[in-house]
Amino acid sequence: MKLVKWITICVLIGFNNFVTADGGGQALQQISPDALTQALGNANQAYSVGASDLFVNPALLATHTKRSIQFSNINAIDWDIMQFVSFSIGFPLGAYGTLGVGAVGVNVPDIKEYTSTGQFLGNFSNFQSLFYLGFAKKFSLVSLGLNLKYYYSGFRGNTFEDNGSGWGMELGLYYIAHSNFKIGFNFQNSYQVQWGNNYQEEVPKRMQIGFRWSPPPFHTDFIELLFGFEQIQEEPIRLRSGIILTPIKNALGLHKFQLYGGIGNLPLEQRNTRLNISDYRDGEQILSAGGSIEISLSSSILVQLSYSYSYRYILNNQHNISTYIWF
Template identity: 30%
Template sequence: MKQIKLVLIALILMISLSSVFAEDNSAAVYQLLGIDARSNGMGGTGTAFLDNVSSAYLNPAVLADVKTIEFTSGTRQNMAWDRNHNAVALGFVLPIGYVAASWQNATVCDIPGYDVNGNPTGDFSNSDNTIALSFAAKISKLNLGITPKFYLSNQDNDSDTGYGLDLGFLYHINRYFNVGMVARDLIASYPGEEDDIPIEFIPGVAAYPIPGLIIAADLSGRDNFKDSKLRLGVEYWLGVRDDAEVGSSLSGIRIRESTTWSDIISKVQAGIRAGVNDGAFTAGAGLRFKMLELNYAFQMAHDEYLNDTHSVSLLLRF
């Protein structure tokens, strides 16, 4: 009961902070989009539960719960102003922890160009990239993670570089509750920005009341929570049983059953999810096999100037 009260208090604090602060900061804004459709369908949550290689972006500490070599690829479609967002990540188990390499790309195409006199010079494109290497290790119930990042920006044949550093932790209270925190860009310099990229702190909680059900909440706060966004999500996997093998012995979410190659297709789990990301409704679904997982997410536009978006991600386990 005491642990349940602590989680409820954390949720109340997140909601309170979210209602107090509101200020926009657009530096490296593509990093706020998320690279995993499962997370996107749950309102962008994942700081305290998403134990797959996508956590290289969400919270590197969670990588310590990953048990296999994993590869993921994700894309977001129907973005406004000819924007594109894509990402890939590959992770390996080490004797002392888990390591993952990831790449994000955000591109804006067909930008009208003009000279100093206002004469058209033709269209050009802008491309921003984040290349990162994450490492996570487990100490009893505590996971620790670190992600150094390299930024590369290309605009109209001009290039610029920068850097960043993320730190995260995850604590398994028991098999029913996790709490986590990630601090993004604690040390950072972004291409083309006069000032350092703002630090983003994201505390999160996750609960697993019954097998297959996850309830999660994250509070994203940039620049000392002057710009904060509350994210809430829920997910349920059909076909998860009490006797299923749990990939993470503490988190209770990563489910795998003993199967052979011949029955991979026949033994499938289906997941449904919904959430709210800073007031925007999200929803999604997924199919999970022993070595493959495919997820889809829909996110409603935050305002009239943006589009409703669709994201898809593929996860392979080896």
């Protein structure tokens, strides 16, 4: 446990040594990529949910023993507000490691455009997308992962049109400190988004650490507690925590039935807490809940259907529907 202590201390010290940067491209990466992570108050770097681990912590891919596919849609009910989808695939390569590929995208339609004097010019839309290629390798109790990602965004309107793109990288770590206690860590480098009008936008560095714990006497995973921290440059450290209940496991014709709850993005510092709504970012406080049903279609195929709902104080509340397949 001394190693756990020192990892935690070093990471939290690192949280407080970020310098300055800004970037709207960060907004897309702050949206929970699937229903399970959203239900838990946002993603946790120590909790593996399937192929969407690619978007959370590439090192988690090394925990996969089967091929996996994930597809998610946010705001399936409020489709006219914001359209978000994510898709990912995980490929275990045996002793060589695990490969992951995927993409996330969001489209915000019908944004009103006005002149400086208040004259209405019409509507415009903004889309953002991220394409991921990840690889992870397990070394005993430690797994390491690497993501390469390509960001592409564009604006479409009556009076203007522009596109921007850039390349980024993520490094991930996953450590099994104990059979009932795991630690995950993810670091994103800063990178430049180059727009067609020669404007450059910097996407800031980001660090995240997550913890997963099954408290005694529930080491059989009936109850699991998750908590973690995130910091983006120039923004306060934010806390997120969640709980997982598994009341049914291999019974009543189900492989697993789970319930989730969480609270996310609680600022632990007072600096720079103002939310920039124009970025459509997921940095505000949220309350969330959800559930999932996992069934066996055959001896080798598992399917999980998940739903989550998040209450937000400023931005629109979100519904998320996800499908996961292992084969």
